[in-house]
Amino acid sequence: MTEKQLMLIIIVLSFMYGAMTGSFFNMLAYRLKNRLSVLTPTRSFCDHCGRVISFIDLIPVFGYVLRRGKSSCCGQSINPVYPAIELFTGVVCAFTIPAMLRGLL
Ligand SMILES: [Zn+2]
Numbered sequence: 001m002t003e004k005q006l007m008l009i010i011i012v013l014s015f016m017y018g019a020m021t022g023s024f025f026n027m028l029a030y031r032l033k034n035r036l037s038v039l040t041p042t043r044s045f046c047d048h049c050g051r052v053i054s055f056i057d058l059i060p061v062f063g064y065v066l067r068r069g070k071s072s073c074c075g076q077s078i079n080p081v082y083p084a085i086e087l088f089t090g091v092v093c094a095f096t097i098p099a100m101l102r103g104l105l
Pocket residue numbers: 046047048049050051071072073074075076
């Protein structure tokens with residue numbers, strides 16, 4: 001494996017880590033704003049009908065794009081702020097984590 005291939009893998013993994021962190025921030029913001037427990041329920045649920053979200057829909061950014069911004073359970077629109085935050089934190093991590101690792105490697 002070349003150094004370029006290794007760096008590409010690190011960038012992709014950093015983006016995924018950042019997007020998942022953004023998804024977690026979305027969950028925290030929603031539940032704290034609505035005075036809900038952060039611990040229960042353990043699975044994410046639809047803002048509109050309350051049903052548990054499927055595994056595919058939980059994948060940050062990809063789930064939103066796949067469903068074209070509509071909830072798979074009830075067809076209601078998903079707030080575009082959620083994937084925007086996931087994308088933003090993913091891009092920030094894709095730039096910062098490899099840069100920090102370059103100093104260590
Ligand atoms: Zn729903």
